[in-house]
Amino acid sequence: MSHTQDKSSALGQGVMIFVYLAVLTVLEFFVAVTFNAISILLVVAVIKAALVMYYYMHVYKLNNDDGTDEHSYQFKTGTNRIGLWLFLLSDAFVFAGLMTMRINLLGLTRPHQLDQNLGLAVTAVLLVSSFFMNRGETAMSYGDVKSFMNNTLITGILGLGFFLGVVFVEWRLAAHEGLIASFGNPAVGPLGGVFYMMTGMHAFHVLTGLIFLGIVWNNARKGLYTAEKHWGVEAATVYWHFVDLVWIFFYPALYLIGKAV
Amino acid sequence: MKKFLATALARGLLWQFAGTLLGAGLVTGIRALMGLSVNDVFFFTEPAWVMGGFSGVIAFLLGSGAVSDWVKWARGMDTPEHHEEPYSGWEKYFHVSLDHKVIGVQYTVVALALISIGGLFALIFRTELAASGLQFLTQDLNLFGQNGLQLYNTLMSLHGMIMIVSILLGIAGIINYVVPLLIGAQDMAFPRLNAFSFWIAVPAAVLLLMSLFLGGFDTGWTGYPPLSVRAPVGMQMFFLGVFVAGWSSILGALNVIATVLRMRAKGMNAMRMPIFVWAAIATSIIALTATQFIGLSFQLVMFQRLFGMGFFDPAKGGNPVLFQHLFWFYSHPAVYVFVLPGLGVISELLPVFARKPLFGYRWIAMSSLGIALVGFVVWAHHMFTSGMNEYLRLPFMYSTLLVAIPTGVKFFSWVATLWKGKITFPTPMLFVLGAIVVFLLGGLTGPPNATVSVDLHLHDTYFIVGHFHDTIFGGFVFPFFAALYYWFPKATGRRMNETLGKLHFWLMTPSFFVLTFGMMRIGLLGMRRRIADYDAALGFDATHLALTIAGYLIGLSVLIFIYNFFASVKNGEKADGNVWNSRSPEWQVPSPMPAHNYEQPFEVVGEPYDYGLEGSQYVKFIAPAKSGHK
Numbered sequence: 001m002s003h004t005q006d007k008s009s010a011l012g013q014g015v016m017i018f019v020y021l022a023v024l025t026v027l028e029f030f031v032a033v034t035f036n037a038i039s040i041l042l043v044v045a046v047i048k049a050a051l052v053m054y055y056y057m058h059v060y061k062l063n064n065d066d067g068t069d070e071h072s073y074q075f076k077t078g079t080n081r082i083g084l085w086l087f088l089l090s091d092a093f094v095f096a097g098l099m100t101m102r103i104n105l106l107g108l109t110r111p112h113q114l115d116q117n118l119g120l121a122v123t124a125v126l127l128v129s130s131f132f133m134n135r136g137e138t139a140m141s142y143g144d145v146k147s148f149m150n151n152t153l154i155t156g157i158l159g160l161g162f163f164l165g166v167v168f169v170e171w172r173l174a175a176h177e178g179l180i181a182s183f184g185n186p187a188v189g190p191l192g193g194v195f196y197m198m199t200g201m202h203a204f205h206v207l208t209g210l211i212f213l214g215i216v217w218n219n220a221r222k223g224l225y226t227a228e229k230h231w232g233v234e235a236a237t238v239y240w241h242f243v244d245l246v247w248i249f250f251y252p253a254l255y256l257i258g259k260a261v
Numbered sequence: 262m263k264k265f266l267a268t269a270l271a272r273g274l275l276w277q278f279a280g281t282l283l284g285a286g287l288v289t290g291i292r293a294l295m296g297l298s299v300n301d302v303f304f305f306t307e308p309a310w311v312m313g314g315f316s317g318v319i320a321f322l323l324g325s326g327a328v329s330d331w332v333k334w335a336r337g338m339d340t341p342e343h344h345e346e347p348y349s350g351w352e353k354y355f356h357v358s359l360d361h362k363v364i365g366v367q368y369t370v371v372a373l374a375l376i377s378i379g380g381l382f383a384l385i386f387r388t389e390l391a392a393s394g395l396q397f398l399t400q401d402l403n404l405f406g407q408n409g410l411q412l413y414n415t416l417m418s419l420h421g422m423i424m425i426v427s428i429l430l431g432i433a434g435i436i437n438y439v440v441p442l443l444i445g446a447q448d449m450a451f452p453r454l455n456a457f458s459f460w461i462a463v464p465a466a467v468l469l470l471m472s473l474f475l476g477g478f479d480t481g482w483t484g485y486p487p488l489s490v491r492a493p494v495g496m497q498m499f500f501l502g503v504f505v506a507g508w509s510s511i512l513g514a515l516n517v518i519a520t521v522l523r524m525r526a527k528g529m530n531a532m533r534m535p536i537f538v539w540a541a542i543a544t545s546i547i548a549l550t551a552t553q554f555i556g557l558s559f560q561l562v563m564f565q566r567l568f569g570m571g572f573f574d575p576a577k578g579g580n581p582v583l584f585q586h587l588f589w590f591y592s593h594p595a596v597y598v599f600v601l602p603g604l605g606v607i608s609e610l611l612p613v614f615a616r617k618p619l620f621g622y623r624w625i626a627m628s629s630l631g632i633a634l635v636g637f638v639v640w641a642h643h644m645f646t647s648g649m650n651e652y653l654r655l656p657f658m659y660s661t662l663l664v665a666i667p668t669g670v671k672f673f674s675w676v677a678t679l680w681k682g683k684i685t686f687p688t689p690m691l692f693v694l695g696a697i698v699v700f701l702l703g704g705l706t707g708p709p710n711a712t713v714s715v716d717l718h719l720h721d722t723y724f725i726v727g728h729f730h731d732t733i734f735g736g737f738v739f740p741f742f743a744a745l746y747y748w749f750p751k752a753t754g755r756r757m758n759e760t761l762g763k764l765h766f767w768l769m770t771p772s773f774f775v776l777t778f779g780m781m782r783i784g785l786l787g788m789r790r791r792i793a794d795y796d797a798a799l800g801f802d803a804t805h806l807a808l809t810i811a812g813y814l815i816g817l818s819v820l821i822f823i824y825n826f827f828a829s830v831k832n833g834e835k836a837d838g839n840v841w842n843s844r845s846p847e848w849q850v851p852s853p854m855p856a857h858n859y860e861q862p863f864e865v866v867g868e869p870y871d872y873g874l875e876g877s878q879y880v881k882f883i884a885p886a887k888s889g890h891k
Contacts, residue, residue, distance in 0.1 A: 079519055082518075082519045082523065097587055105579065190578050190580075192570065193564070193571055193579075197561070197570065224337050
């Protein structure tokens with residue numbers, strides 16, 4: 001595999017994209033708490049999504065020339081990539097359905113029980129985890145297994161933090177604030193249902209992503225990946241960024257847009 | 262018997278049974294610790310049954326071995342790309358196989374089994390409908406915790422969903438068997454995912470049937486809340502079954518798209534692909550994406566039942582019409598999932614038996630995609646009477662009428678292809694022609710339903726039922742049988758009996774016309790659909806009796822087919838050559854197909870359907886490389 005850029009500039013690019021994403025996230029938050037213009041929030045979310053898809057998920061690799069030898073690793077990886085992206089496309093429809101439900105049931109309102117600062121905090125944790133994931137994958141594509149393992153470990157810890165933060169802190173606080181009456185008998189309105197369904201479906205994907213990261217970390221430890229052959233790492237990375245991509249839209253939908261009721 | 266118990270199927274079912282008990286027991290134990298009730302009408306409580314149903318599916322997959330290679334990969338072990346087939350004869354069809362041809366046959370046979378079950382259910386409630394008044398599904402009956410009327414509802418609902426699943430498996434069977442052969446691939450792009458897609462459909466079918474025994478449900482196949490929120494626990498098994506079957510469809514579609522994008526033979530550019538491959542792509546685009554919406558809508562009702570989340574409960578501020586939007590966003594395009602491969606079969610076989618080039622190849626290829634894409638924006642025509650916003654009616658009426666254009670393109674092409682052809686009439690061709698006529702009937706009765714003013718009158722009458730059965734018989738059932746008669750020699754090296762095949766056709770077709778015209782007649786006169794009984798004063802008794810007799814004759818014709826199918830595997834006339842004198846690559850090599858398909862790869866050098874043109878050539882086999890390098 002030939003690289004058009006050297007390792008340090010590839011890592012530098014990851015840092016730059018992270019800075020852009022962080023600035024956009026802060027801007028988004030600022031817009032939401034000051035003059036709450038949904039159109040601006042939408043534009044910011046789309047820009048963030050485009051940055052993640054291009055620079056972190058490397059969507060352009062779908063267009064790679066994989067040669068014509070159907071038995072080569074390169075060709076098979078190209079096929080796998082198409083399979084993975086088709087799967088993500090399908091999965092995106094689940095989240096699109098949930099978003100449809102949210103718009104239909106809540107319209108231009110959002111649950112007042114949700115703490116905007118807490119929302120920003122969990123979003124930041126997920127964003128930082130994506131940054132380390134990107135570092136890990138870049139390291140692997142230059143054959144640096146050790147650095148890959150360290151970065152993936154940090155990603156996993158942050159991801160676990162996000163998961164536990166949503167399920168054990170956010171869900172509890174929301175319940176305490178009266179978003180649901182009690183577990184097993186939620187929903188004073190559809191507010192609670194929408195919130196728990198959207199965050200729950202996302203948290204489920206975070207959990208599967210964590211399992212996936214655990215598997216590739218363990219296989220990296222066994223020395224199964226090289227700079228040329230690491231499809232498993234690439235798949236886990238793209239999947240992890242996809243989970244982040246979903247949150248780019250779910251975060252403003254739950255915490256930022258509309259009037260708190 | 263001992264051999265059967267050792268098969269993947271038997272092990273999977275056993276594990277599913279154990280997994281269901283384990284999951285249900287676990288939830289029951291937790292509930293006991295929390296001081297909640299632990300048993301209900303059907304022994305376990307509803308949450309316990311849901312958990313049990315889910316863990317049963319996981320257990321089936323583990324027990325059957327459909328995921329064992331993936332487990333090995335996760336643990337860092339390598340597996341060979343192709344396993345040696347350890348089984349032969351009937352046994353290989355009961356074990357997990359990675360060969361797309363075996364999987365295609367597995368899909369087809371399970372589809373035939375489910376069609377038989379779904380048809381049996383239809384005959385049971387059709388018998389009840391033969392005369393006004395309740396004959397045997399009466400109030401006094403008590404079966405599986407249901408009285409006769411409830412049982413009627415359950416059978417009617419299950420007839421719908423089991424047939425839908427059987428259709429999905431049927432098209433997956435044909436696509437799996439045929440597409441890699443048509444494009445010259447050794448196998449599907451992801452053989453393990455392919456096996457997984459098939460095997461996950463088996464526990465899904467078991468869940469659907471379980472719903473019959475757990476109190477059933479009375480919503481019809483659509484499962485609208487609020488009725489589906491109150492139905493017995495069988496409702497949950499139905500939701501879970503559809504959800505799992507949906508994954509079979511999604512992952513199968515993913516595999517088809519990846520295969521066609523990556524594994525076509527040399528020279529097969531987009532405009533030289535067989536029409537059936539175009540149809541498979543169009544149908545897969547819908548199945549890959551929209552299927553998530555039916556899964557989600559059913560999941561939301563499941564959660565509303567389990568956790569009281571009021572998504573569709575107006576009393577809590579929810580919106581029941583939202584369910585219908587989510588549901589129909591899949592369930593309307595779903596009918597295009599059913600019919601597009603069938604229409605592809607028609608276009609694929611017609612030139613073979615008319616000995617003429619297919620008329621307007623490009624238009625046909627594009628019309629499949631056109632139907633698929635327009636299909637995404639027509640869903641609310643099922644909801645003209647639902648109370649949705651009135652301004653939505655007009656755009657959905659026009660988008661629905663738009664579907665008639667790409668469909669009309671297909672009809673013009675078929676008629677023009679037949680024009681002045683040297684037509685022969687073996688059984689597959691009879692079914693192709695039958696499909697065209699029946700689908701035309703379905704097509705002509707569609708636009709009236711799409712028109713708001715007419716639909717307000719026809720909605721929920723037997724007219725809709727008649728129209729729907731037309732489209733599905735014309736778009737799926739007839740082409741499915743045509744495909745089975747046509748490719749049977751490729752799979753087995755033998756032909757199906759021609760006399761029995763013709764008997765099948767000439768018994769089924771007139772009976773079907775009686776059925777559909779009868780349904781539409783009483784529908785126009787005001788016969789409501791879904792209900793178990795009707796007033797004798799309406800004067801529908803004679804027509805209903807005719808419908809029932811026609812239903813039994815169709816059932817008989819399918820039995821003849823099934824007998825013919827299994828008898829011909831052993832005793833059919835030998836046919837290992839190009840039986841139909843086709844130009845398609847799979848017929849240029851002897852039947853049955855060897856394990857890894859073409860021993861020599863081929864190159865596409867001409868147009869696929871230039872039948873009867875002097876000196877035209879479609880595929881050329883590439884001579885094997887001389888020396889052993891590579």
